[in-house]
Amino acid sequence: MLNTMPKSWNIESKPHLFCPGCGHGIILKQLGFAIDSLGLQKEITMGVDIGCSLLAWDFLDVPTIQTHHGRTTPLLVGYKLVKPKRIVISYMGDGAAWGIGLQNTIHAAYRNNPVTVIVINNENFAMTGGQASYTTLPGTITPTSPVGKPADLGSGFKGPELIRNVAHKDAFIARTTVTNPIHLLTTLKKAIMTQKENNNFALVEVLSICPTNWKTGAKASLDLASEMEKVYPIGEVK
Amino acid sequence: MTGTTKIVLAGEGGQGIQTIAKVITEVAAKQNFQVSYIPVFGVEQRGTPSVALIILSHDKIFYPRFEKADYVVALQKRAVASVKSYITEKTKVVFDSSTISIKDLPTSAIHRFGIPATQIATEQFTAKAFNLIVTGKLSQVLGLDEDHIWQKIEKLLGKKFKTAEIKEKSHQAYLFGRKFVFELKRFSRPLFQPSTDKIIIKNDEKLAQIYPERCKGCGLCIVKCPVGALKFSDTLGVFATPVPEIDLEKCIACGNCFRFCPDGAIAVEKNKKKK
Numbered sequence: 404m405l406n407t408m409p410k411s412w413n414i415e416s417k418p419h420l421f422c423p424g425c426g427h428g429i430i431l432k433q434l435g436f437a438i439d440s441l442g443l444q445k446e447i448t449m450g451v452d453i454g455c456s457l458l459a460w461d462f463l464d465v466p467t468i469q470t471h472h473g474r475t476t477p478l479l480v481g482y483k484l485v486k487p488k489r490i491v492i493s494y495m496g497d498g499a500a501w502g503i504g505l506q507n508t509i510h511a512a513y514r515n516n517p518v519t520v521i522v523i524n525n526e527n528f529a530m531t532g533g534q535a536s537y538t539t540l541p542g543t544i545t546p547t548s549p550v551g552k553p554a555d556l557g558s559g560f561k562g563p564e565l566i567r568n569v570a571h572k573d574a575f576i577a578r579t580t581v582t583n584p585i586h587l588l589t590t591l592k593k594a595i596m597t598q599k600e601n602n603n604f605a606l607v608e609v610l611s612i613c614p615t616n617w618k619t620g621a622k623a624s625l626d627l628a629s630e631m632e633k634v635y636p637i638g639e640v641k
Numbered sequence: 642m643t644g645t646t647k648i649v650l651a652g653e654g655g656q657g658i659q660t661i662a663k664v665i666t667e668v669a670a671k672q673n674f675q676v677s678y679i680p681v682f683g684v685e686q687r688g689t690p691s692v693a694l695i696i697l698s699h700d701k702i703f704y705p706r707f708e709k710a711d712y713v714v715a716l717q718k719r720a721v722a723s724v725k726s727y728i729t730e731k732t733k734v735v736f737d738s739s740t741i742s743i744k745d746l747p748t749s750a751i752h753r754f755g756i757p758a759t760q761i762a763t764e765q766f767t768a769k770a771f772n773l774i775v776t777g778k779l780s781q782v783l784g785l786d787e788d789h790i791w792q793k794i795e796k797l798l799g800k801k802f803k804t805a806e807i808k809e810k811s812h813q814a815y816l817f818g819r820k821f822v823f824e825l826k827r828f829s830r831p832l833f834q835p836s837t838d839k840i841i842i843k844n845d846e847k848l849a850q851i852y853p854e855r856c857k858g859c860g861l862c863i864v865k866c867p868v869g870a871l872k873f874s875d876t877l878g879v880f881a882t883p884v885p886e887i888d889l890e891k892c893i894a895c896g897n898c899f900r901f902c903p904d905g906a907i908a909v910e911k912n913k914k915k916k
Contacts, residue, residue, distance in 0.1 A: 407850055408905030417855055418879045418904055424859030428903020584900040614859065621860035 409435025411444045413464040420458040424621055426525060426581045426611030426628075427455060431462050433584055434492075434521070437591040438463070443490055443599070448482065450475040452495035452504070455530045456523060459494060473504025480516045490519070490599055497524040497538045497608075501562045508566065508606070515571035517602040519594045522562065525613040526631065533616025540634055545616075563608050563640045573603045577639040580610040582628050586637070610635055645698040646783065647707050651724040652691055652716035657772035662693035664776060664793045668785050669697050677705040690720035697783065713750075714779060716758070716772070721745050735778070736828075737771070743828040754823040760832055762814060767807060770814035777818020787819060840876070842887055847894050848910050849887045855906040858882025862898035862907055871898060878906075 408414070412435050421427045438444050447465045451457050453472040460467050470478045479491040500508050500522040511518060527545060528534045535545040535552050537560040542551040563576050570576060575597040579590040587609065594605035610631050612624040619627060648665075652658040659680050666678040674697045681692040696702050710727040715736045725747050728734060734746060738755030746753060756778060762771035773794065780790045791812065795802075802808035840851040856878035863871045863885055870893075874886035885898075885907065892909060899908045 407852060407855075407899065407902070407908040412905065418857065421903065423857035423880065423882070424861055425903055428905075429861075429901060432900075432903065432905065621864040625861070625864060 408432070409439050411435045411438045411463050411465065413461055416461040419462060421455070422613075422615040424612065424614040424624065425455075426609075426613065427459065427523060429581045429584060430521070430523060430587065430609050430611065431459060433588045434591055435463060436588055437595060438465075441592060441595060441599075443595065446488070447490045447492060448479070448486075449492045449494055450479045450482075452493075452499040454496040454498050454528075455525075456494055456496045456499070473499045473502070473507060475499065476504065476507045476511045476516075476518055476520055479518050480511055480514075483517055490595060491517075492595070493518055493520045495520070495522060496529070497522060497526075497560075497562070498528055498536060500608075501537060501560050508562075509569055512566045512570040512574060512576075512604050512606065515574060515604050517598045518604060519598045520604075520606040521591070521594070522606065522608045523611045524562075524608050524635070525611040525616075527613060527616050529613050529616050533613070540631070559634050561635065563606060566606055567640045570604060570606075573601060575603065575605040575639070577606075578608045578610070578635060578637050580628060580632060580637050581612060582610075582625055582632075583637070608635075610637070645696060645700065645702075646712065647710045648695040648697070648712045648714070648779075648783075649710040649724050649727045650693040650695065650714045650716075651720040653720060656691070656716055658691045658693050658716070660797055661772055661776050661779070662695055663797060664790060665780060665783070665785065666695055666697075668780070668789045668793050669783070671789060672785060674698065675700065675702050677702045679705050690717070690723040692720070692723060712779075712782075714775065715741060715746075716775065717741070718745055721747075735775075737775075738826070738828045739832050742831050753828070755826060755828045756821060756823065757832070758818075761817065765817070766810045766814040770811050773811055773815040774818035774821065777815045778821050781819045791815060840884075840886075842889055843912075844889050846912050847889050847892060848912060849889060849892070850908050851884060851887070852906045853878050853884045855879065855904045856882075856884045857904055857906075858884065859903065860885075861901045861903070865897045865901045867895060867897065868893055 449465050450468045451459050452475045460469050475493045475495050479493050483491050524538050526538050528536050534547040539552050540559050541554040544551050563578050567576050577590050579587045590607055594607045597603050597605040612628050614624045650658050650662055662678050666676045670676045677696045679694050709729045713728055713732055713734045715721050718741050728750050730751050733752045734750040735754045737758050739757035739760035758771040758774045837854050842849045853876050857880050858878050868891050870888045870891035871885045873883040876884045878884045894909050894911045
């Protein structure tokens, strides 16, 4: 029989809690395929943060920890010290990784802790209603910027480029997008293997879509995500 | 209507629960009622129940919260659980009988009135006008003025009536609600519930599977199909949104719909035995 979902998905929790058309579903699907094809389902522990990403707490059929806001990475660093054979995945949004938890992300990269960080960048604070965040592009209309985000508030926060400056030279840092699921899958696989084989830090930022808060349909959402790639170039950050 | 009336409105975020509450309370206040209205949101999450507590009274209101309601209006199956505690044997429960089965209501609900708002709105007016049907009926039950309510709705929702046609249809939906007479039926099987079976379509070369119970109708698969083999059908998914149907003659089994579906609701495969 035909499978419509990865084997590592928890079928009992479907339909899941994300909005219709949410990018999280696409990313978690490719993460599921990555785990399936590497055969690591029994070795993985996932940590989820506060924000929309916490709705993934029963998404995959793997042990999952839900932590304080921005503290997923250090908690998993500690977990990894106790259980070095486990593969840990820290799954969070841009608010957690580049905002409240930026110090933790930077120091985990600086110490070259063996964790795989997946950052979902959907350009706003989605769970609280789509307010403008540091990753919002200038000119975007949000509830907190009704005439468009002013350009002097910054041109979009480039987290991976920042982390690259402090990270170990063997750390894997990349950016990918939901509009290209094949690239997404290979990048996620590489990020997991970086931790498993070389015990290095890995960080993947995924450009995602948010049809609910962008107030766009299916086509417009994907077009906007492609537009984002001009500011946030995809590929490995070197 | 005399004395104090306590009303609980319950539905899902985005159904217009708070808008209905605003319209009812503001018009009632103009008609010399003492009113109180507090919105109750759950955890800060999309798709969770949204509840409004309303009191209309001729006397002074000392405290806006209450424990037992005179009217409970439930517009969503998942919201029923959050208002269970307000229902007693005297409560009149009004529910959307096209999405909620009578079995979903608690046993303490004896006075049950079904109004198939979603069905009527989709079939006769626009799909989004279903809350206006409920507003119409509720305002008629509470004895609020017909024209005042419509003026208030126009004021609050004016921006959403983008064309004159939508506005006219919405007005008609509202008037329909005013005149609606509760039917006495068994309401055992709602018409707009998602089907739980999977849809299997196959021909000699390909096999396609669609799960309506998981599909949320986002339309990503339709946009991403390179040959235009997918389009919306009449079957309804989990959020009462249309589910795509597939034309296997056009399909080239590229797997794009499968890769992009965030819900794991669709897959197509080439038949390997034939090759």
